Amino acid sequence: MAAFRQLDYFALEEEFSEEERMVRDTVRGWVSERFLPVIMEHFEAGTFPHELTPELAELGVFGPTIPEEYGGAGLNSVAYGLICQELERGDSGLRSFVSVQGSLVMYPIFAYGSEEQKREWLPRLASGEAIGCFGLTEPDFGSNPGGMLTSAVKDGSDWVLNGRKMWITNGTGCAVAVVWARTEDGVRGFLVPGDTKGFTAPEQKHKWSLRASITSELVLEDVRVPESAMLPKAKGLKGPLGCLTQARYGIAWGGIGAALACFDEALSYTKERIVFDKPVAAFQIPQQKFANMATQITMGQMLALRLGRLKDAGKMTHSQVSMAKRNNVHIALEAARTCRDMMGANGVSLEYQVGRHLCNLESVYTYEGTHDIHTLAIGHEVTGIAAYR
Numbered sequence: 001m002a003a004f005r006q007l008d009y010f011a012l013e014e015e016f017s018e019e020e021r022m023v024r025d026t027v028r029g030w031v032s033e034r035f036l037p038v039i040m041e042h043f044e045a046g047t048f049p050h051e052l053t054p055e056l057a058e059l060g061v062f063g064p065t066i067p068e069e070y071g072g073a074g075l076n077s078v079a080y081g082l083i084c085q086e087l088e089r090g091d092s093g094l095r096s097f098v099s100v101q102g103s104l105v106m107y108p109i110f111a112y113g114s115e116e117q118k119r120e121w122l123p124r125l126a127s128g129e130a131i132g133c134f135g136l137t138e139p140d141f142g143s144n145p146g147g148m149l150t151s152a153v154k155d156g157s158d159w160v161l162n163g164r165k166m167w168i169t170n171g172t173g174c175a176v177a178v179v180w181a182r183t184e185d186g187v188r189g190f191l192v193p194g195d196t197k198g199f200t201a202p203e204q205k206h207k208w209s210l211r212a213s214i215t216s217e218l219v220l221e222d223v224r225v226p227e228s229a230m231l232p233k234a235k236g237l238k239g240p241l242g243c244l245t246q247a248r249y250g251i252a253w254g255g256i257g258a259a260l261a262c263f264d265e266a267l268s269y270t271k272e273r274i275v276f277d278k279p280v281a282a283f284q285i286p287q288q289k290f291a292n293m294a295t296q297i298t299m300g301q302m303l304a305l306r307l308g309r310l311k312d313a314g315k316m317t318h319s320q321v322s323m324a325k326r327n328n329v330h331i332a333l334e335a336a337r338t339c340r341d342m343m344g345a346n347g348v349s350l351e352y353q354v355g356r357h358l359c360n361l362e363s364v365y366t367y368e369g370t371h372d373i374h375t376l377a378i379g380h381e382v383t384g385i386a387a388y389r
Ligand SMILES: Cc1cc2nc3c(=O)[nH]c(=O)nc-3n(C[C@H](O)[C@H](O)[C@H](O)COP(=O)(O)OP(=O)(O)OC[C@H]3O[C@@H](n4cnc5c(N)ncnc54)[C@H](O)[C@@H]3O)c2cc1C
Pocket: 100, 134, 135, 136, 137, 139, 140, 141, 142, 143, 144, 166, 167, 168, 169, 170, 209, 210, 215, 363, 366, 367, 368, 369, 370, 371, 372, 373, 376, 387, 388, 389
């Protein structure tokens, strides 16, 4: 595989600090050397390369913005974004694994947890010794999590949880599940250790997207946890939605990574592939496709960078995240499809990356708020009128 060459049409390299570039380049090198050689095999088998978890922990990608005293790397949000970009250049399943661990498991414990919960879980999650999952979606409630049926009922000093979650990344074999459940006081979050009696997490098989990512159902049958398992500072749907804002931020950068991978691969391929006595890249129609993709990717890079700077300044809004996630995943999906086409039949072979990214991005388009739900979030912000129902 040829060395990756990043598109940087507007010299954004100059906008990153030395530390941000160093973090990006370290993760980029690791993805090229350690991950890309094994991803095809895992994608085909429908497995995640768990043997690489200690190396990911060593890289510091689990909860990189969490302070060092809890095991995190204390990096800024732009560095975190660049990590997501590079991981998703490898595979959306890899970025999903890391996003869930950091933004959907470590973040709620850090932001909403008690000091004991932070001390108990964060260092273990940062070191990869414990892998967590985030259970919000249910069989009948995805875009509208407020309708959830999973319940938590107080019994003495314990809570008893019952219900089902679906499409939960990293559920099978997790050490801890962040489970969102309805209580008399509204939605609350609970830290459920994976070995708790009544908790099971069977794997959901037969996916044609995010194949190198474990997706699970969570079944909760009279799962009893102590009072101390509840996240004390998360009250109502704001709790899970706040976590999703963090994860969507990473996806906005991740989309760029997937698009860059496809663009780079198709560019190399079309310069080599001869049709009608000339390289594919020498014809006007492919050049128009490259011009369109280069423009879209460049705009996506600027959006992600500005979003990151706003986040680090404490000024980012959830509707800005909606815009960046929606746009960047959309342009990545379009780029993956265009690149797949430009590579002809080889575009459907797993020997190349474009088809894998194309399939993966269909899930990314849907999870963490579908494309259309983010459209409504932006529409709400712009018009002041909510159109969800
Ligand atoms: C691989 C994968 C991994 C996932 N990982 C997790 C995870 O770790 N944790 C977790 O909790 N969830 C996870 N999810 C679930 C994901 O977040 C949901 O699938 C997503 O929120 C959409 O919900 P749904 O599938 O129920 O679709 P639905 O809500 O049924 O939506 C179906 C269609 O209707 C549209 N729609 C819905 N409401 C409206 C409306 N008001 N107006 C217009 N159109 C509307 C949607 O845009 C969509 O096109 C994962 C999903 C996948 C595919």
